[in-house]
Amino acid sequence: MTNPTAAMLVIGDEILSGRTRDANMHHLAGELAEVGITMAEVRIVADDAEAIINAVRALSAAYDTVFTSGGIGPTHDDITADCMAQAFGQSIDVRDDARAILQAHYDKSGTQMNEARLRMARIPADADLIENPVSSAPGFKIENVYVMAGVPSVFKxxxxxxxxxxxxxxxxxxxxxxxxxGEGDIAGPFGALAAAYPALSMGSYPFQRDGKYGATLVIRGQDTAMLDEAMAKLAEAFA
Amino acid sequence: MTNPTAAMLVIGDEILSGRTRDANMHHLAGELAEVGITMAEVRIVADDAEAIINAVRALSAAYDTVFTSGGIGPTHDDITADCMAQAFGQSIDVRDDARAILQAHYDKSGTQMNEARLRMARIPADADLIENPVSSAPGFKIENVYVMAGVPSVFKxxxxxxxxxxxxxxxxxxxxxxxxxGEGDIAGPFGALAAAYPALSMGSYPFQRDGKYGATLVIRGQDTAMLDEAMAKLAEAFA
Structure with missing residues (x-):
């Protein structure tokens, strides 16, 4: 029983330059684990068309589903929508359905539509819109790729x-x-347990607190009974 | 004047499963920016040999320098060293220089060397060791790849x-x-400024605080005088 796989593509200079610490990846990883989708890979690339196009093509081909974050706003550095259209050979222009959503939002707040805002209605021809209940500008699904905003509240x-x-x-x-x-004392028994339960994934994450060494041992799996059995043996081994 | 490029490969199930939030990438990104190396891409893969080998080969070929984090401890899920040897066609075994470092460390603390701890002395044949002042087990440099620990204090x-x-x-x-x-009002003048300074990189990062919209506008570059000039024009445009 293998779960579907997913990958994430984070788009943005601000993370690679160390200015911003990404929050979306951590959120998505937790959500996917809960619904039984395996997050298999994450890539982070700059606001660079070639890098975005190559990465999304590679991930789209390798995994069942891809999620992207970032680069769908109104400013000149927001090039994600155009890159997605190019990556999958679709045309892109302002779409009436997306424009109507934006217009309704701006009408409510008394904001004027302008050329920059209209950029957010540029959607690849065959993409399906993704609702944005926070700030209205929609994301979209193209092939097996969900293209979403980078602002954490909108991404969520x-x-x-x-x-x-x-x-x-x-x-x-x-x-x-x-x-x-120390992990050096843990490794033997823990490795033997991992070998005895190939259907479970076991990991050791060492830490150092107040000058003392230790490790957090994690067992992951889908079968609760098997997980409980392995955990009982683990606890016994290190009692 | 183009800066050297770097990429990072984060190895570990714990980040993809949402259990742990990666801290090493953010640290490395900031450090590289300070020394004038462009972090161009980050990939995060699971503790899976094929994924690790494919990723490190691709990054090593595409960028000047690659940094990896994770998977060089003593437990069964630590497979990074073997993967690196395989990726670059080198043999791997316990090496005397690495073993001596570990032995000296364990002698000081009165810890027994065992099979698991000895695993941390497995280093590809032609790699150069990287010092680990925190817990002694060395990292290593293989080709243009720096292989380092995942524990944040050791990584740093x-x-x-x-x-x-x-x-x-x-x-x-x-x-x-x-x-x-709103970014929709910022985009026009900001985009014009970006077009006038192609040597600078300009990004807009929207936020929503207390129900009010705004954006942090960032200009990045290497020429301080040019940066000051562009910032003055930016401040004037949004005064």
Whole structure:
């Protein structure tokens, strides 16, 4: 029983330059785990057309679903929509359905439509719109790629509207045991347990707190009974 | 004047599953900007040999320098060193120089060497060791790839020892202006300014605070005088 796979493409100079710390990836990873979709890879690229196009093509071909964040606003550095159209060989222009959504939003707030705002209605010809309940400018789905905003509140809202439409597998369950020994003492018994349960994924994450070494041992899997059994053996090994 | 490029490969299930929020990427991005190396791409992959090998080969070929984090500890899920050897066609075994470093460290703390700990002395044949002042187990440099630990304190220490050995270009300087208008009103003048200064990189990062919209406008570049000139025009445009 293999779960569907997903990848994320984060688009934006601000993360690669160290100015901003990405929050969207962490959010999406947690949400996908809950609905039983395996996040298999993340790529972060700059606001560079060639880099965006190559990355989205590679991820779209390799995984069931791709999520992108960033680059769909009104400013000159927002080039994601055009890149997506080019990556998948679709034409792109201002679309009436997207323009109507924006116009209704601006009418309510008494804001004037202008050329920059209209850029946010540029959507590839065959894409389906993704609702943006926060600031109205829509995302879109093109092929197996969900193109979403980079602003965390908008990204979250778009993820919330997209996730119920996806078919996941069994949710990924994690159980954790903290062991206050060095990883060098943990590795033998833990490795033997991992070998005995190939259907489970086991990881050791070392830490150092107040000068003491330890590790957080994590077992992940989809079968609750098997997970409980393995956790009981793990606890016994390090009691 | 183009700066050298770098990429980062983050290795670890724990980030893709949403359990852990990566801190190393943000740290490295900031450090590289300061020494004038352009972080051009980041990839995050699972503890999966094929994924690690394919990613490091692609990044090593595409960029001047690659940094990896994660997967060099003593437990069964630490497969990075073996993957690097395979990716670059080198043999791998316990190496005397790495073993001596570990042995000295364990002798001091009265810890017994064992099979698991010895795994951390497995280093590809032609790699150069990277010092680990925190917990002794070394990282290594193979081809143009710096292979480092995932534990943030160790990762930081390794970055600090590696960075002075790299030749960067002019540091990337950022200047920021916060504008309390919608991006739709900012986009026109800001885009015109960006077009007038092709040597600078300009980005708009919208926010919503207390129900009010605004954007942080960032100008990045290497020429301080040009940066000051553009910032003055930007401030004038949104005064």
């Amino acid at each position: 809202a778009m993820v919330a509207s997209v996730l119920p439409t996806l078919t996941g597998g069994a949710p990924l369950i994690s159980k954790t045991l903290t062991v206050h020994r | 220490a390794m970055v600090a020892s590696v960075l002075p050995t790299l030749t960067g270009g002019a540091p990337l300087i950022s200047k920021t202006l916060t504008v309390h208008r």
